[in-house]
Amino acid sequence: MRAVALGGGHGLHATLTALRRVTREVTAVVTVADDGGSSGRLRRELGLVPPGDLRQAFAAFAAEDGGRLWAEVFQHRFGGDGALAGHAVGNLLLAGLFEVLGDPVAALDEAARLIGISGRVLPMSPEPLEIEAEVTGLDSRDPAAVRRIRGQVAVASTPGQVRRISLHPPAGADRPPAGCPQAIDAVLGADVVFLGPGSxxxxxxxHLLVPDLHDALVRTSAAKVVVLNLIPQPGETAGFSAERHLDVLFEHAPALRVDAVIADRDSVPDPAGLHRAAGRLGARALLGAVADPIVAGRHDPDALAGCVRQAIGEHRG
Known part of the structure; x- marks a missing residue:
């Protein structure tokens, strides 16, 4: 079974960890809009695709393939207060491969060979992108006033309420964001595609705002599964219900239809509302105990894998 997971950061890490319990044929399609921390510094200084979310995907694959040392090294950050302080080893390695090979996809494939993972990591776009959000609640005199803010860090940390986002190519490019051809092919050739969890x-x-990738998600014959977050995120989705997450997804991609929505039953106070929201996307909601019982806000990979198997089995049936 060929599975494709779209996302970034810790959310994508959780999906990949669960998927490797189901199939070895897994491709990660990763967001490339990060502009903070080590990734932001490398992006600004070198003009490269930000490597941080890509690094997280490599770490997930390495840990599951028995390369725990590589996973730890990739995630290791230098301390101190010098030029390397705060940089992750994996970010620097990927940045070096990007510069030497001149092609992010070739660089990522070479990194996969270097650490011996069987999964594939691809960027959603071969160029760094920028997020812009429409936000309310930033003006104390007029809480309904809409303000536009740019940058992933600014959007993720805004004290206002994010209403809608748009995606932009590098400065000066008068065109829509470009999709990664290999990522588009992976989506079109997949048996199952996952969106979420994550910011x-x-x-x-x-991922839904890159036109070529959006079209591939609409056209693919793969089963499409949305995995919901366990808790709302301060800033981005503060106060969001599970069904509101799905409504926002539909607002950004009204042509997209989904087959299943996976959620943690203890994180959904209104199961009937979630079932209705999933139905508007053409999906069935699957509620299970998928939260880690020890670490708050983290999915349990074995439990999530069980829900994934159920979703795929029902789709095939």
């Missing part, structure tokens, strides 16, 4: 406005929805 809804900055890791999940951006």
């Amino acid at each position: 809804w406005f900055t890791s999940v929805l951006p």
Whole structure:
């Protein structure tokens, strides 16, 4: 079974970890809009695709393939207060491969060979992109006033309420964001495609705003599964219900139809509302105990894998 997971950061890490319990044929399609921390510094200084979310995907694959040392090294950050302080080893390695090979996809494939993983990591776009959000609640005199803010960090940390996002190519490019051809082919050739969990406005929805990738998600014959977050995120989705997450997804991609929505039953106070929201996307909601019982806000990979098997089995049936 060929599975494709779209997202970024810790949310994508959770999906990949669960998927490797179901199939070895897994491709990660990763957001490339990060502009903070080590990734932001490398992006600004070198003009490269930000490597941080890509690094997280490599770490997930390496840990599941028995390369725990590589996973730890990739995630290791230098301390101190010098030029390397805060940089992750994996970010620097990927940045070096990007510069030497001149092609992010070739660089990522070479990194996969280097650490010996069987999964594939691809960017959603071969160029760094920028997120812009429409936000309310930033003006104390007029809480309904809409303000536009740019940058993933600014959007993720806004004290206002994010209403809608758009995605932009590098400065000066008068065209829509470009999709990664290999990522588009992976989606079209997949048996199952996953969206989420993760930062809804900055890791999940951006994939739907790359026109070529959006079209592939609409056209693919793969089963499409949305995995919801366990808790709302301060700033991005504060106060969001589970069904509101789906409504926002539909607002950004009204042509998209989904087959299943996976959610943690203890995180959904209104199951009937979630079933109705899933139905508007053409999907069935699957509620299970998928939260880690020890670490709050984290999915349990074995439980999530069980829900994934159920979703795929029902689709095939």
